[in-house]
Amino acid sequence: MKKVTINSVASYAGVSKKTVSRVLNNEPNVSDATREKVLKVFKELDYTPNPIARGLAQNRSFIIGCIYDNPSKSYITRVQTGALAACQENNYNLLIHPCDLRGEELISNIEQLIQTSRLDGLVLTPPFSDFKLLVDFLKTKNIPYARVASAVLEDESISVRSNDEQGAFEITEHLIRLGHKSIAFIKGHPDHSATEQRFKGYLRALNTHGVEFNERLVEEGNFSYHSGVDSARSILDLTPRPTAVFASNDYMAAAVLKLATQRQLKVPDDISIAGFDNAPIARHIWPGLTTIAQPVEDMTKQAVTKLIEHIAEPQEAPYQVTLEARLITRESTAQIK
Amino acid sequence: MKKVTINSVASYAGVSKKTVSRVLNNEPNVSDATREKVLKVFKELDYTPNPIARGLAQNRSFIIGCIYDNPSKSYITRVQTGALAACQENNYNLLIHPCDLRGEELISNIEQLIQTSRLDGLVLTPPFSDFKLLVDFLKTKNIPYARVASAVLEDESISVRSNDEQGAFEITEHLIRLGHKSIAFIKGHPDHSATEQRFKGYLRALNTHGVEFNERLVEEGNFSYHSGVDSARSILDLTPRPTAVFASNDYMAAAVLKLATQRQLKVPDDISIAGFDNAPIARHIWPGLTTIAQPVEDMTKQAVTKLIEHIAEPQEAPYQVTLEARLITRESTAQIK
DNA sequence: CGACATTATGACACCGGTGTCAGGTTCGGA
DNA sequence: TCCGAACCTGACACCGGTGTCATAATGTCG
Incomplete structure (x- = not known):
């Protein structure tokens, strides 16, 4: 299995690697003929761009972190499902990170996580969504974040909750x-x-x-x-x-x-x-x-999608949405006798 | 927050960046004096090496993928816990990937996952642990993998199971x-x-x-x-x-x-x-x-640890371990009347 | 038809590390 | 004291992409 890089594509297609890069990123200023030609070579060589090299060049990791401290496995799984869906659609990876809200070291723990893994953004799930200390820290450090299921609505961030x-x-x-x-x-x-x-x-x-x-x-x-x-x-x-x-x-x-x-x-x-x-x-x-x-999956997916959008091009406007919850009646409740 | 790179460390310590790299990787052939000096600068500047750059240079991603198709949220969570523990100890990241065993596209789905995310290795959890098609595929492609809770013991891979x-x-x-x-x-x-x-x-x-x-x-x-x-x-x-x-x-x-x-x-x-x-x-x-x-967490942690070791230096010897399961008696069983 | 704006393309440096190799220094043994 | 081996160290290319800028090709308008 020989490695297919941007260089092989470029020489095979008879263009410069910058042009290949342009096609890759759907940039303008590429003639239709050239674009076609390069796209064809992509297929022929079965080329997949290397996200690591791209990350290095753009100083991004394409990784979103998701932190939680929640006893409910099913809740966590649902959060992950939603977050993964959003990540996959946008070619991001999800890094899960269970941690201890009460831990002495929480903030420095998170800081280290962001430092070492070079996270592009962070998803806060309950109980972190409304953990002021952490939110303030992220704001100060200028790290993009989104909050899931928070109750206290603020003005300046991405937040998706249910009622x-x-x-x-x-x-x-x-x-x-x-x-x-x-x-x-x-x-x-x-x-x-x-x-x-x-x-x-x-x-x-x-x-x-x-x-x-x-x-x-x-x-x-x-x-x-x-x-x-x-x-x-x-x-x-x-x-x-x-x-x-x-x-x-x-x-x-x-x-x-x-x-x-x-x-x-x-x-x-x-x-x-x-x-x-x-x-x-x-x-x-x-x-x-x-x-x-x-709608836990929905909430998380929306939050992560918006977060990724925000990372791509930082937006001033906050994104605050409240989804509805739904009553489900089963056998454990009945008319009083 | 100024960025601290290997270059800043090098010039600050008055050595070449290659020497800094040596210290970083605990390579031999660095005098104690130099090593001390560089380590001190690490602390002073609060330097964290960039895993992305390192990954590019070494053609690794430091990412382990974990695939599963399991209805039990608690099982998945336990698997994740074990896998994360092993990853964190070794500065790896864990990429979780729920998928459908019966899916037509399974193999190509996995192939794409490995391609696009440049996984260094894969952890197979039930029911993938004994899914011959997939195991053979990984073997052919020469992709390191470990199997958790598999029943069929083979000779050539990493496998941790319980009885x-x-x-x-x-x-x-x-x-x-x-x-x-x-x-x-x-x-x-x-x-x-x-x-x-x-x-x-x-x-x-x-x-x-x-x-x-x-x-x-x-x-x-x-x-x-x-x-x-x-x-x-x-x-x-x-x-x-x-x-x-x-x-x-x-x-x-x-x-x-x-x-x-x-x-x-x-x-x-x-x-x-x-x-x-x-x-x-x-x-x-x-x-x-x-x-x-x-011992789900244990099994997974051992499997991932061995997998990472194997990635660092491929080993011929297989690693096959069986851990014991434990009977827990509660109220749902009793002496027959 | 000539002057100028726009589009298309490539050369080259750069991201932040690691691998290779060459050159200088130190050490041990004869 | 001299010489080869072992040890240190740095210069430089390289990983596979992207950003900047110069230049060539094409289009527009008076």
Whole structure:
């Protein structure tokens, strides 16, 4: 397998390598005849430009980094799927980088990542999307970035989110319409901006429908299955027991379901349970969880696409989009008896 | 932020850039004094070598590709974790590439991936690990690769696996010791070599303990939750109903559990259920699934580490390792009544 | 038809490293 | 003390592309 370089193409086609380069990049000022000729040679020799050489010349790596610190494998996978789709369309590579939000070294860790891998841009996924320290750092260093599923909208960056507050509102409303008036709520991880948004949606729904808010029905979770177990215990021990539980994500909701089942409670007859995210587990357990589906792949793909555009030609205008979330009703919620 | 290149370091340290390069690569034939001097300048200027330039000069990309076509997000994530660990230790990047085993274009898709991204090597994860067509292609093209969790051991490549057959043996034996004699089995995806291995382990356990094999107790699944539901239906409809079900992975086991619960069967009192893989769902449902834990991260990390070593200096000797799997007993299996 | 603008093309340096090789220095042994 | 071997070091080409600029070819308009 002999190597085919721009030089071989050039000499084979009888033009200079600069001209080949022009054809490669769809630059103007190449006559149609020449362009045709070079394109034909591309095919004949099965030429693929070397992205490394191109990167060196243009001082780019064609690599986008994606950082995350998220316990949900399915969420991560969905993020990756969306990001990969955008990268492949634009001949970029995706470098995944799990890391620890709480780590002492986070910023320097990220800095090193960018330095050593020469990233062209960074995608921030929750909980980094709203991590001010990091965002400010990137801004200072002038490193292009896009934020996925952030809650706090700023003015100057690329950000694609879904409407968590509205989703939480709808699912709470769904429970209220089923006759529930005592709806427990399990909060998510305090570092995630979604946590606050979902809580807000819950409150707004109560408010809108004139259901009294009861502080004792709110538990602090952290999105992990384990925290869901703890919260579930507190909630199921309450007297009177709430007739419904809305957990801020499906893992915690699954934990509530598990504990309830262990205690011989029938779901949804004795208690309704709702989650958030539409993780695979939501339909892998019985009864299936009523939950909120977010367009994670879409969000990420849009964010990365815009990021790459921005890298190609920096744009002043911010790009801020909010996609809608969707209520999915399954068997875990039912009319109160 | 001024750019620090090898040239700045060289002139600042008063040596040639070749000498700087020598220090960078820990080459011999540099006096201690010079080495010290250069290393000090590295620190002072905060120099990071440009991997792209290095790649161009050495005709390498320092990128390892990882291909997969696997429905289990948690498995993929674990593979990534292991692969990333190995890459980071060796200053490599990991390029993830989900793709379709059955796709018409698979081979040319992979070829293009390698061409365009200039991969230095490829990690094959199930079901690609034993996909002869692809392995042969890589061998022909002389592209370094490592196989994770393959069943068919060959002589000439890097391969790290875990003992699926033994794991299946142990979990079946566990059921037999609990008094079960009618143990249904759900097979995995026919393209995965693990499918056959797990079935073999099941058979060997029956055989060893003198339990008669009954063909009617075996269902064809494909590792997906959905296929588990179908198989579960057939199994639960049998008369007499088996007293235990061993599904080839946890998703299918969860499906059996779901269907059994829907039918008012008590698990494990009425029927025991066992899975394989120790996926998160195994402990997120109630009752928790008895299953087999494999060292996925370890396997992958070892495979990638060896692959990178092999790329640095091609070795004749193959590297074949089998790690042990571990039985984890949870609440879904119990003594027969 | 001549002056000038526009388009097409190539020569050459450059991106930031590494490989090759030649020349100078130091060291060990006779 | 002299000589060859081993050790250091730097000059320079090279990896495979892109950017700059000069120049040649073509087109436009008065």
